[in-house]
Amino acid sequence: MSQPNPIWSFFASVKLALVNLLILAVTSIFGTVIQQKETTQYYIEKFGQSTANLFQIFSLDDMYNSWWFLSLLSLLSANLIICSIDRFPGVWAQIKADNLATPIKRLQQMRLRHEWVSQANTSETETKLAAALNTNGWKSERRDMESGHLLFSQKAPMSRVGVYIVHVSILIIFVGAIVGEMFGYKGSVMLPETQTTSQIYTFRTNETIQLGFDVRCDLFELESYDNGMPKAYRSKLTVLENNRVVKQKDIVVNDPLTYKGVTFYQSSYQPYQQFVVKISDMTSGRAVQATLPFQKQYAAPNSPLRFGVINAKAAGQSVKEIKLWLKDQSETPGNYWLKNGEQKIIEHEGTSYMVSAKQMYATGLQVARDPGVWTVYVGFTLMICGLFVAFFMSHRRVWIYIREEDGQTKVLMSGSANKNRGAFEKTFNALVDLVRK
Numbered sequence: 278m279s280q281p282n283p284i285w286s287f288f289a290s291v292k293l294a295l296v297n298l299l300i301l302a303v304t305s306i307f308g309t310v311i312q313q314k315e316t317t318q319y320y321i322e323k324f325g326q327s328t329a330n331l332f333q334i335f336s337l338d339d340m341y342n343s344w345w346f347l348s349l350l351s352l353l354s355a356n357l358i359i360c361s362i363d364r365f366p367g368v369w370a371q372i373k374a375d376n377l378a379t380p381i382k383r384l385q386q387m388r389l390r391h392e393w394v395s396q397a398n399t400s401e402t403e404t405k406l407a408a409a410l411n412t413n414g415w416k417s418e419r420r421d422m423e424s425g426h427l428l429f430s431q432k433a434p435m436s437r438v439g440v441y442i443v444h445v446s447i448l449i450i451f452v453g454a455i456v457g458e459m460f461g462y463k464g465s466v467m468l469p470e471t472q473t474t475s476q477i478y479t480f481r482t483n484e485t486i487q488l489g490f491d492v493r494c495d496l497f498e499l500e501s502y503d504n505g506m507p508k509a510y511r512s513k514l515t516v517l518e519n520n521r522v523v524k525q526k527d528i529v530v531n532d533p534l535t536y537k538g539v540t541f542y543q544s545s546y547q548p549y550q551q552f553v554v555k556i557s558d559m560t561s562g563r564a565v566q567a568t569l570p571f572q573k574q575y576a577a578p579n580s581p582l583r584f585g586v587i588n589a590k591a592a593g594q595s596v597k598e599i600k601l602w603l604k605d606q607s608e609t610p611g612n613y614w615l616k617n618g619e620q621k622i623i624e625h626e627g628t629s630y631m632v633s634a635k636q637m638y639a640t641g642l643q644v645a646r647d648p649g650v651w652t653v654y655v656g657f658t659l660m661i662c663g664l665f666v667a668f669f670m671s672h673r674r675v676w677i678y679i680r681e682e683d684g685q686t687k688v689l690m691s692g693s694a695n696k697n698r699g700a701f702e703k704t705f706n707a708l709v710d711l712v713r714k
Contacts, residue, residue, distance in 0.1 A: 288355055289363040297353045304349075308340040314480050342458070354451055357444045365441055372434045376674060377420040377427055384676050384691040389702060391709045395679075395686040399426060402686050403679050409712040415675060425680030436670035437695065442663030446656045453652030461647040462486055467547055468494045469639040471568060473517070477644045488539060488644075491517040495525075497546060497638040498618065501595045510546055512640040538646050545641030552586045552599065553637050559622065559629035568637060574602075581606040586634065596636040603630070671696035675708065 287293065311332070312319070320329035320338060336343030384390065395402040403419070403426045410417045415430035464477040464486055473493040476485050496513040509529070516524040516536045526534040533542045550571050557564040565577040567584075574585040581604075588600035596617045604610035607626035615621055618635040671694045678689040690709055694701035 285359065285363070288359040290356075291360070294353065294356050294360065297349060297356060301346075301349055301353070304340065304346065307337055308346075311337055311340070313341070314339055316481065350451060354448060357447060361441050361444050365438075368437050368441070371672075372437055376429045376431065376676070377418060379429075379676060381422075381424070381427075381678055381689075384678055384689060387691040387693055389693060389705050390689060390691040391706075392687065392689050393713060395688055397686060399679050399681050399686050402688065403428065406677050406679070406688070406712055409714075410675070410677070413708060413711050415708070417677075425678060428677040428679070429675070431672065431674045433670050434672050436666050437672050439663050439665075439667030439670065443660055443667060444663075446658075446660035446663055448656075449659060450653050450656035453649035453654075453656055456649030456652060457647040458649075461645070461649065463643070463645045465544070465641065465643050467545075467639045467641050468492070469549070470494050470497050470553060470637050471566075477642075490523075490537070492541065493517060494640050497640045499546065499595060499638065501592065504592065506593060507546075507595070510543070512543055512642075514541060514640075538648060540645050542643040542645070543640065544643040547639040547641065548595070549637040549639065551637040552634055554584060554586065554601065554634045555632070556582065556584060556603070557631040559631060583610075587612070589636075599634045599636075601632065601634055603632075669697075671701065673701055673704070675705070677712075 312323075315338065317329060317333070317338075320332055324332070332338045336345070340346055397405070407417050407419065407428055410428065410430050415432070417428045417430040419429075420427050462479060464479045466474055466477040468474055471494070473491050475489075475491045476487050478485060493515045494512055495515055498511050498513075499507060500509045502508050511527050511529045513527050514525065514534050515522055516534070524534070524536050528534050528541060528543045530543050533540045535541075551568055552571070553566070553568050554575070555564065555566040556577075563580070565580065565582060567575045567577075569575045569585060571586055571589070574583055576583050583604045585602050586599055587602045589596050590598040599615050599617060601613045601615055602610060603613065603623075603625055605625060605628060607628075609626060611623070611625045613621075613623050613632065615632065615634050618633065620631060620633045623630050623632055673692070673694045675690065675692045678691075680687055680689075690712070692701065692705040692708075
C-alpha cells in the first residue's frame with residue numbers, strides 16, 4: 278500500500294484548520310482594536326512614532342488587505358478544499374451505501390438492538406412491521422435473504438454533508454469579499470445643502486471616484502438638546518440622472534439611501550456661517566431662495582425685494598434664532614425674529630410673505646459600493662443551513678431482521694445514528710414500542 282503524500286496530508290489536516298482559525302481570530306482582534314486605513318499622522322499622534330512604524334512594517338493599519346492576512350485566508354481556503362476532496366468520497370459512499378447488504382452479524386453486535394418473538398409467521402410479521410414503520414414516518418425497503426427477511430429504513434442521510442455545506446459557504450463568502458474588494462469602493466463626501474455632486478473621494482488616498490449620477494442635499498436638519506449638543510440629524514437626498522429626479526429619501530444613521538448598488542450613509546455634518554433663506558410672496562406666489570453669508574444683503578433678481586441675516590442666537594454650534602432684515606418696494610425695512618428652520622407668515626407694509634431661514638450645513642456622507650455583498654449574504658445563509666444540518670440533524674438508520682428459528686418467528690431490530698446518539702436512543706426505544714404493538 279502506497280504512503281500518503283505528505284503535502285496532501287498537511288493541507289487535508291484538521292489540525293491545520295484549527296491552528297489557522299485560531300491565528301485568524303487572534304489577529305482579527307488587532308484589526309478591531311486598531312483603527313484601520315487612517316493616515317500615518319493619525320497613528321503617530323495616537324500611538325507614537327515607534328509604534329506607528331511597527332504598524333507600517335506589519336501592515337496593521339490596513340490589516341485585512343495585508344499580504345500575511347490574505348495568505349492565512351488563502352491557506353484556510355486550500356485547507357477546506359483539499360480536506361473536502363479528501364473526505365467527501367467516503368461520506369458519499371456512506372450516503373449511497375446498500376444498507377440492505379449489512380451483515381446480520383453486525384446487526385447483532387450493535388449497541389442499540391432489541392429482540393422479541395412474534396406470534397405470526399415470518400411473512401405476516403414482515404408485512405405488519407413494514408406497515409408500522411411506514412405509519413410512523415419510516416419509509417422502509419425490504420430484501421429476502423436465505424435465512425429470513427430484512428427491512429431497512431433511514432432518515433436524513435444527506436445530513437452527513439452538513440459540514441461540507443459549511444466549507445462551501447466559507448469559500449463563497451471569501452469570493453464575495455474578493456469581488457467587493459476588487460470591484461467596489463468606499464469613500465466619503467461633504468455635501469452642502471442645496472448643492473449637487475457626482476463624485477466622492479476615497480479614504481486615505483483621496484482619489485476621485487465618479488458616481489455616474491448626481492446626488493443633491495436638499496435639506497439638512499439638526500435636532501439639539503437645550504445645551505446645544507446634537508441629538509439627532511437627518512439629510513434629505515435627491516438622486517438625479519440627466520437632470521431628472523429618480524429617487525428621494527430622508528436618511529439618518531443606520532437608514533441609508535441605496536441607488537444602483539451605491540449606498541449613502543449619514544455619518545457626520547459641518548455647520549457654516551451661512552444661511553438659507555426662502556421668501557414667498559403670498560399674493561403673487563413668487564418665491565426667492567438664497568444662500569447668503571451673515572450680515573450680507575441679498576438683492577432678488579428682477580424684484581425690489583432685499584433681505585439679509587443681521588443677528589442670530591446660538592447654543593453651542595447650533596443656531597436657535599435668526600433675525601431677518603427685509604425690504605421691498607415700500608420705504609421702510611422690517612426686522613423679524615425666526616426660529617431656525619421655522620416657516621412663518623409675516624406682514625410687511627401691507628404685503629404677506631411666507632418666510633423661512635435656517636443655518637446652512639453640509640452633510641457628511643460615507644459612500645460604499647460592494648458588488649460582492651449578495652454573494653456574501655448567500656454564503657452566510659448557506660452557512661446557517663449547513664450549521665443547522667451539522668449540529669441538529671443526524672443520519673438515523675433502522676434495520677429489522679425477521680427469521681424463523683426453532684419453529685418460532687424471531688425479530689431483531691437494530692439502529693444507529695452518526696450523531697446525537699443519546700437523542701436517537703430515545704427515538705429508537707419509542708419506535709420499538711410502537712412497532713411491537
